[in-house]
Amino acid sequence: MTEIVNEQMEKEKHIRGLGAMILSRTLDKKIITAQRQGRVGFYTPTMGQEAAQVGLSMALDKDDLIYEYYRDVPMMLHRGVPIEIILNQVFGNRDDLAKGRQMPSHLVARDYNFMSVPSPVATNLPLAVGTAYAKVYRKEKGIVVASFGDGSTSTPDFHAAMNMAAVFNLPILFFCENNGWAISTPVEKQTKTEIWKKADAYGMVGMKADGNNLVEMYKTAQQAVEHVRSGKGPVLLEARCYRMGPHSTSDDPTKYQTDIVLDGSEKDPIVVSQNALKAIGLVNDQLIEKVRAESQRIVNEKFDQQEKIPPPDPETIFQDVYAKETWILREEREEIL
Amino acid sequence: MTEIVNEQMEKEKHIRGLGAMILSRTLDKKIITAQRQGRVGFYTPTMGQEAAQVGLSMALDKDDLIYEYYRDVPMMLHRGVPIEIILNQVFGNRDDLAKGRQMPSHLVARDYNFMSVPSPVATNLPLAVGTAYAKVYRKEKGIVVASFGDGSTSTPDFHAAMNMAAVFNLPILFFCENNGWAISTPVEKQTKTEIWKKADAYGMVGMKADGNNLVEMYKTAQQAVEHVRSGKGPVLLEARCYRMGPHSTSDDPTKYQTDIVLDGSEKDPIVVSQNALKAIGLVNDQLIEKVRAESQRIVNEKFDQQEKIPPPDPETIFQDVYAKETWILREEREEIL
Amino acid sequence: MSNMNMVQALNSTLDMKMSKDDSIILLGEDIGKDGGVFRVTDGLQAKFGPERVIDTPLVELGIVGMAIGMAVYGMKPVPEIQFQDFIYTAMDQIINQMAKIRYRTGGKITVPLVLRTPYGGGIRGGLYHSQSGESYFVHTAGLTVVTPSNPYDARGLLSASLELGDPVIFLEPKRLYRAQKMEVPDNDYKVEIGKANLVHQGDSVTIVTYGSMVPTVASAVEKNGVDADVLDLRTLSPVDIDAISASVKKTGRVVIVHEAPRTLGMGAELSAMISERMIEYLYAPILRVTGPDTPFPYRLEEYYLPNEKRIMAAVNRVLEFR
């Protein structure tokens, strides 16, 4: 513990990390509430996965590329994606980088080295392998991270990506955020092994992390990232965490789940991480309160601001299907608009 | 060893096993030669995989169901599929059970509990899981076997099937005939682990067998089958063997392979198995010679006989698409014929 | 008779059929305890047990493959794909196994199953929760493709599909799941597969449609007093060519309406069938009102979906064509 405390940089890193977690939680709650009020169409809460994501993010470099999944807002905020980008996507408004085309929670932030999100789960994983291959081919530094949930390990794409990454010995970190559930399916019914052990089947290194505690998560993530960065091959890193909200705003977890972790309870990763940081004297209640208040102020302000932005122009429906509009699309556009 | 020799039944089982291996090899060579002469369109030789298949087959019951793959002729012969059924399929003639619709090596023998072969590799595996589920649901005895090659372990279907079989704890034996190659791709470039170890990733038992020696193969297969039959869950059984021929009659292995195992050489499973059986006094050269001559006689006779059967009626093209011919098919049939 | 919406119609049909025939098994993601994300299988696991209403791991190809493996062994599985948009991960199982096993085994092995999946837009689902992929299935020989447009048909078509003996792709227009309640008989009636339904009668123009577009077309026709035959196809493969022919030969004018993209959408085949066998009856071009050839948008989906205005523009064009 002492090395961390001694190093000013590491200290600030942890404080920034906790700050991103709190900001993310504040944003999450705001959006969920707004969804109930009919101001937002849909959302997949990220509550409970903040420490796992931010702990990993702290171990990454700016050049590293991330194939994120729909719950990775905390990581995005930590990497500096402006809250406006996230809210514009949630509203699908005129300023949304993807022109209001995808459901909320499917973000685009290429300038921050995030690679965008398809809904079919885990289907980004083979892409991550291809990108990692391209990075090696071009002799670039930097690693590729591909994140996904526990349920996603059952998919064809997981298998294809894990095997190919190992065969080609690529600098890729497979980051499984195991929140225990795939909608209503508990991980025990998803598969009969621990997830990190699946690495063996591919001749890859597997690691397990306490994704509920920022300090512990960061430590394990550093080891995993270091392994990948040094060219020793891909790693499967499983972070144990919780899904504190419903699967999405369309989901009613009371139908199948009894042990929901509550906001602010002792299993809440923000509480756990705060306590861990307090224990080593890095933060105190005053600081936390300040961060909380500031987060709330920012979130409220940005939310109201971005909500006012009008929807995209209907013409946008017909753009970006191809580099150039085809005669078919021109004809259809003219008929419809 | 002694228990085997002592038991008359086991003794006969081994002799019958070797007989099936020799018959299969004789048939294989006949078809390959005929293909070069233009009398057969295509074929995937099975040479080198006889001991693995027959050794497993010896451990199975009549009620067990097999999702075979295209190289499983030795197993089919051992289970009593008449040579005529195989040759009719190879010729795609009027008597072919599948009416000449598939390439040779894609057999149908439902009456012998074989479930038929699609070309896309490993895509039978999820079906095997469903059938095993149905057997359990109906409280039937008997297990399901799904066979496939080493290359097939990279496919999505392998992953899906393995995981589901384990999650539902089904009586299914995944039988990997590892002949070292997937066309030109050596198993070392296919995956970075030993195949039988992949079982771990699914919480399943994995076993490795010497698929080149009938006696050893049978022993390991018995253990694997026993595990599955007793309800303890699925097993992944990897049998190490050789692909002594080219991938198919369209393939030229000299482009990529230097260490081809030759017919009759010391790595040939028939030679290895004969020697093993001779060592325990079960067979002698005279018997083997007799079996060989008899096999050759049968194969030559049946080959000439089935070759004469004319092709299917063109009407058959339009049958079996649906239970009842649709108006579209009727119209198309009338236009074409 | 009971008053029900489409979700209830489907649910009660599954319930009724499962009670009578224990070879029917349901499997899919979240269909058990959760009752399916659209609640179509609600309560069935509690009633029939987790062995018959199976919550599966997250793998569509496994769900479909397992279902085929049950069907070839004499069961009647009903796999659910949570959204049709996710079916493509199972496409090889559908195209190369489900559709071809009867053929490749000379009829020795058959695949009696009903694959249910919600499809179409109008629920703010964006790119990946709104697709209408019926063309992929209609183009695939060996599949039967069915889609209901109301609770009565949902029940009758599902019942008929379960008895067909061949694989059925049962497409449920999710926008209509709760759009309409109607009186539905409680008995085990069937709506014949391969037969269209004339939902509105007229002499001037034939409008062919199906699924989610049926209410839209019907209301456009009624509101505007169009003298139209409106055909609800109900079965997309094989289509009811007799019903289409009879109407087109009468009206000589055709508009086809669907939500799927235009290029090689269902309308392409319908148009081709018509112009190859009754062109001499036509007074006007065969027009299609469809979704555009783009992925499905989120915020602006109302521009994507065919609406009254576009339907009437096409109808008026064919009516006025000389």
Next chain:
Amino acid sequence: MSNMNMVQALNSTLDMKMSKDDSIILLGEDIGKDGGVFRVTDGLQAKFGPERVIDTPLVELGIVGMAIGMAVYGMKPVPEIQFQDFIYTAMDQIINQMAKIRYRTGGKITVPLVLRTPYGGGIRGGLYHSQSGESYFVHTAGLTVVTPSNPYDARGLLSASLELGDPVIFLEPKRLYRAQKMEVPDNDYKVEIGKANLVHQGDSVTIVTYGSMVPTVASAVEKNGVDADVLDLRTLSPVDIDAISASVKKTGRVVIVHEAPRTLGMGAELSAMISERMIEYLYAPILRVTGPDTPFPYRLEEYYLPNEKRIMAAVNRVLEFR
């Protein structure tokens, strides 16, 4: 100029392009040492090394997914699927990723790649080595679909595809791989994507075809002295509507020929396009000569493939139609 068949044309084009542009990478099963099961990539691994001509594990979705992951990062990958019949295991990657990434990222991320795959029958491949699945791709917005019918076009279309900046499904009619040798320029010429080729000129009937059927149609027309425009589409999506319109408005009679099954085959869209925009020019029904709606057979494949007799029957029917 060199005299070459289609395999040589493709091989030499890859060689030329790879020499100029090191962002081009090939990947697929058995394409390296073995040179591909049809030898299209023969010698390229020896020349460009195993990092640029990658032998992959046996997983089509991985091949396609990896290629997309390279393309979004600025490379120009050329994945090969050994037989088009096996592409369905990668269908989700194609439909939901390849075709939609430009759209879902508002144009921020693009997918410049060329997916090569041999397709079609005529080589005794049976159910799973003969399929013509172009409809699945043409129906998918975001994809460009190309198919050459001779060595010259193969080279020019492949070159143009590599420069397009969007994902191209490049369908190689395997029956024509070695069917014809012709003089092909050695330079880096392009055959424009989206433009059809008038391979035979006439005034009485328009025959629209592509890929493997082009030689069959051309020889039928020549042998029988038919006064026909024969259009080789070259690009299936987007099709060259101008070339089709010009010819159909001239002849007023149309026959479409392809090998893929009829229902929702390419001919359906072509027919619909024609009858919605130039029905008043037509003197006869638009006929389709296609493979039947069955899986592809092995022993009797000559009955499956459209032949001269069937083509002429359709041509004569439209010519004689009053």
